[in-house]
Every structure is written in C-alpha cells, then in structure tokens.
Amino acid sequence: MAIIVQKYGGTSVGDLDKLRQVARRVAARFEAGDSPVVAVSAMGKTTDELIALARQVNADVTIGIPPAARELDMLMVTGEHVSASLLALTLQAMGHPAVSLGGHQAGFRTDQAFGKARILNLEPERILREVREGKIVVVAGFHGSTEDGDTATFGRGGSDTTAVALAAALGARVCEIYTDVEGVLTADPRVVPDARKLDEISYDEMLELASYGARVMHNRAVELAAIYRVPILVASTFGETPGTLIHGGPSVEQRSKVRGVAYDIDVAKLTLLGVPDRPGIAATIFEPLGESNISVDTIVQNVSHDNLTDLTFTVARGELEQARAILEPFLKDVGARGLEADASVAKVSIVGTGMQNAPGYASRMFRALADGGINIQMISTSEIRITCIVDDGQVTDAVRVLHEAFGLATISG
C-alpha cells in the first residue's frame, strides 16, 4: 500500500465530464495497487462566482463594510466541498470505495489568519484509517480549521498547499499536481511558441521561475515541498505526457544550464533621486512601505556621487500609487531631490542553478538583449537567477531573444 497524493485544479474538474475523466485517472492508479489521496479545487469559476456574490451583497447595502475574511472563507470552501463530494460519488458510481473529507475532517489545523491561513498541524489519523479500510480519499482543498473550529482558507492556489502538506504528512511517494499545462516550460508558450517542457527541475529553480512569472504552481506549495523533500510531479490532467518532476537534489548533468525564461509585467518602478548616502536611509524609506504591507521587490542603489545616490526599486503595479503616497511625506526628511514613478516596466529573468559561478551567463544575457535592441533599466541577481527590468513594450521580445540565445528549445530537459 503506497500512498500517492494527487491534486486536480479548478479547470481539471470544471464540469461533470471532466470530473469523470479525473475519476478514471484516479481509479486507474487505485486499480494498479496505489492508495490515492486526492486534493481538489472548486469546479471551474465557482470561487470567483462566490466572491462576486459576497461583493454584491456588500455593494447593494448602504453602509458598505468590506466582507469579513472569516465569512468569505465559510462561503468559498463550499466550492471545494462540492467538487470533493461529487468526485467521491463519481468514483463510487464506478464501483470504487471512496470518501470525501473537508479540511477539518482531513486534519488540517490552521492559525486564525482567515483568507491566508498557515497550517499549524496536520493530523492524518482519519485519512490513514480510510486508506487502511481500502478507500480512495478525496480531500476538499484550500482550507483547514482553526482551534475554534472555524474554517480558514490558505488563499488563492491553496489546494497545491493542501496536496503537498498531505504528501508530507502521509509520507507519500510523490505529490502529483494535475493542471491544464503539460508541465514546467522553458518559457511562456504564448510568447515563445517553441517553448519546451522540462523533464525535471529543482525546488529552487522552480521557486525562481514561479516568482518571476511562470504560473504553474503556487510558490508556497513548492517551498513546503522543499522543506519536507516531497517530490512533485506537475503534469497535464487530460494529456499523457510524463510532466515535470520538481525535486530536491541537483542532477549533475543539468547544472550550469539556463533552465527557463520568466517574465512579469505586474511591475512598476519608483526612483528616489539624490538621496544622501548615509546609514539608516534605506530603513527610513522601506519601513513605512512594509508597515502598509507593500512588497518591495528588486532594489538597486547606485554608487554615490558627491555623497548623493539614486535609489530605485520595484513594486506591484496595483500598489504604485499607494507607495508613492506613503513616500511623498518622507522626501523632505531624507533630503531626497524628488520621486519618479514609472508603471511601464517589466521583468525578464533567466533561471538556472550554478549561473552565479559562471559569469558568462550574465554577459550572454546582456549581449542578447542589446542585439535585440532592448535597453536594460535595472539588473538584479540571485544565486540562480538574473533579472533585468526593461520597458514593458519590449518584454515579450526579450523573452524570445533569451529563449533563442540560450538554445532552450533544443537542449534536452
């Protein structure tokens, strides 16, 4: 009896026909001798529809207090409960023993941060009992319950987290994430038609790719998988290609290679001009942003001239105006000459382990962008990633140029 965890997202269970295809896939593994524990999301656009209902309730009433996260969580998880029980019913109708469990029944204990709860503990006794009794277990994803017995969701994409946590707690051989793409690709196929599926990728590489725009999996789930060393297989629900294995160890032959190109256009740039170069300035600037929950991303501070420097950083576009409003009052305090904002920028990144020890990659990236007529506005690097901020009108060109320059369409995955 080897437990495998599978997760099917909203598009995979979008209607009863797809639900049956999913059931057949689960049943095939069960018949082959595995013990499947399956996490499911809400069907199709259910979650969006439920949120729209809640907003409408709100919009039509005079006082207009924002919907409380606790009640929204109660409302939203009904979507996952519906798909879980329907999948269990489908499996039963096919003649297989199956049982559906809500997050609290499955043993997910969370903190009280409704809408973005963290898992405190997973008590797998009930699931293990059902597995021992020979049942396929279907878990409603995306939520658990607080000490008080209240429902708390993990936030968008949280069913990935459900699946990885289950795999970790149950000691599953593998956590299979089924989705509407065939795996992790070297680039966005809408931008690069010959983008290629990777056969394997490391957790770190996956995290960098995802942070920088590859929307295959929720990052939090990948982090959890990295901590508990749970191998993840990302594959297509309705295809037969083998998918991409996300794993812990680097496979030697893959090192020092660019694995993929990511991009993100939800980016805006803020520059504080002529900031005096003295200790504590950065803290003075970034603390109020942090207190307002604005995530600051790439930060670049140039060398100073006459003890003055320009400090540039990026934020999400939707937070640009709020960030600007927060910073304006501080300009005089820090002695800055001015504040410039630019919402028409984007990030393009190459990702691959070992690049930092092989400086040739950076220069090849910059050369490729220059040859493509693309101007680099800012540069930022991590151990396994090089990111350039470019004009957002040029970002898809940049992705294509880099995919080509690093031969990603032809290198074996």
Add this chain to the structure above:
Amino acid sequence: MAIIVQKYGGTSVGDLDKLRQVARRVAARFEAGDSPVVAVSAMGKTTDELIALARQVNADVTIGIPPAARELDMLMVTGEHVSASLLALTLQAMGHPAVSLGGHQAGFRTDQAFGKARILNLEPERILREVREGKIVVVAGFHGSTEDGDTATFGRGGSDTTAVALAAALGARVCEIYTDVEGVLTADPRVVPDARKLDEISYDEMLELASYGARVMHNRAVELAAIYRVPILVASTFGETPGTLIHGGPSVEQRSKVRGVAYDIDVAKLTLLGVPDRPGIAATIFEPLGESNISVDTIVQNVSHDNLTDLTFTVARGELEQARAILEPFLKDVGARGLEADASVAKVSIVGTGMQNAPGYASRMFRALADGGINIQMISTSEIRITCIVDDGQVTDAVRVLHEAFGLATISG
C-alpha cells in the same frame, strides 16, 4: 438579553434581494434588544440542483451504484453554508456584528443515519459565547456532525428541526418559523379560497393537520417542540400579519372545535379478501411490509362472517406495487381469497382537540359528505382527528364541503 430563534426557508432566501429583506427583519429584532439566532435553509432550489448533479454523475457512469447518503450529505449542506455565510455578510454590511456557523460548529451532534440523522445532543457553548459577545448568530440548517466528524443531514425540511432544537437548547423565548404562507390555515387555500389563518393551534392538532396534508412545517420539528415545550410562531417572511402560534396548552375556549380540514392524495388502498380471523394473522401480513420499510397507514378490519374477514389498509402510492409484490406470496399461507389494490383513493380529515368526547362531530362529518354525494370507503379516528378515505376525484369537493359544514371560514381562530 433574550434569545429568539428564527428560521428562514429556501424561498425566503431565494435570491440576494430576499436575503436582504431577511437581514433587515433580523436586524430589526437585534436593534430592539433581542439576541437573534437564525437558522437558514439553502437558497431556493439549490438542494434540488445539487441532488440532480449527484444523480447525473451516477446516471452517466456504467455501473450505476446509487449515490451514497454520506456523500450526498456532504454535497447538500454546501447549500446551507452558502446562505448562512451570505446572510452573515449581509448583516455585517449593514453594520451589525454577525457570525455564521455550520452544524458542527453550532454543536449539533447526530447519529450516523446519513440523510435522516437524529440529533443526539446539542452543545450550545459556541453559540452562547457568540451571543454573549453581542453577535447575531446565523446557523446553517438541516445538519450536524457525527461522532466521527462526518456531516449528516436531518432529511427534507430539517431546518425546522434545527430551529426548534436551537430554541430548546438555548432556552429561547420563541421559535419563529418564517415561510411563504401567512401561518397555519383551516384548509388548503388552493382548494378552499376562504380558508382562514388560525391565530393559535396546539402541538397535537398541528401534528394531525401536518400528517394529513397541511405542509406548513416538518412534523418532526413540531414533535420536538412538543417535547421541549418550545412555542413556535409560523409566519410569512415578507408579510406583516402576526402568524400562527403553535403551543403546548389547550386554550379553554378553543376546545371541542374543529380547527382545520386536511387532505392527502398520496394514498393507495390494499384489501386482503376473506382472511381467516385467527390470532397472528395481522402480524404475518404487516411484518414483511415493515421489514421493507413500507409505512402502513389507516388499517381497518371489519367484523368477520363465517370466521372470514376483509383486511384493508393504506400505503403511499409510490409503494403500492412493492407492497403488493411483498404480500402476494403470503396469500396462500394466510389462506386469503385474494388481494385488491386501488390507487385512486384519498384521505380527508377534520382535526380538533376534544372531538372524541363529542361524538356529534363524526356524524356531522359523515352527513356533510353524504349531502355532498361523496361516498366514504374507510373511516379511521384518533383522539383529535377523524379521517375518511374517499375516491380521489372527490377529495377537493370533500374538503370544501367540510370546511363549510364546520363553519371554518367564520369562526375566530
């Protein structure tokens, strides 16, 4: 702080606009100083739609095992959860503190009879805490959870049971059941246009009326109310009329009066002809029906001639063929001459406390029916009810004739 329990059915929360009207009604009581605890059903036809989904899953799959009650229960309660959280969100948007609770959070502990679970215990601590904190509590009706943490529903109409159980456990002053009719009527208004709303009625009378066709409230909820002496007010959600109070004690001036006329066309009649009149015969016949879960209603055994008697009883129409198939093999064993079935009968009843001690009522009933040209096929009586089985084509005439004969349109409620 006086707790009042209110229940709103599916039509009362059929869309967001109605939900807002319900919220205003709840809020008005809250502002008047009461502590409302509100039980809600699923919105409109949600439950039917969810059951249809489950059946479709089933119908489209080859093997076709009936949907398991446990999974159906998981599926169905999502409807109640949606209305509960939306009502809480609406109340919050109006500026009132509100919290929604699922059956397990509200403390409903049930047995494992999925689809028709009985309440074993109601632990009201969580609700009382929320009430003490000044919140309006909205409870998703119709279900609780088993010792195992599984969701179990009370069966159709179960939100009435939720409300009455809450009122009993919380020591509520009154349990208000809001519905789409203005209260308990003297007869079905589709049959008798001048049927009149009763201002009050006893539990027993209500039970007889409901059993015999008045579909205002779930009988089980009335029984529960009778046991715990919870006064129930049945009233219209969107009207301003005062409704009908269902209570424990007879109000003296109301005794020995016919309170209402009920009818039921979901009736079929079976007659065993020429049964030898010896001990054990009835048991031999009714035991196999009971084992097959077929409810036998009115039973009439005439006096015997030549030690032979005819035994007649009624079942629900949908169970007639099954009942006949079960009885056929026993005919020879019991020595009966034959079995006759008739699906074209109906029940008509008059209900009122004290009738048994005032035989005039029975003869007035029979006379009224005779004057109306309606033949009586069988008669059955209880303490507070007289029922006649008549041809189903004449049953609405019978209701009108009796409503008129007992002056129900004009007697004060």
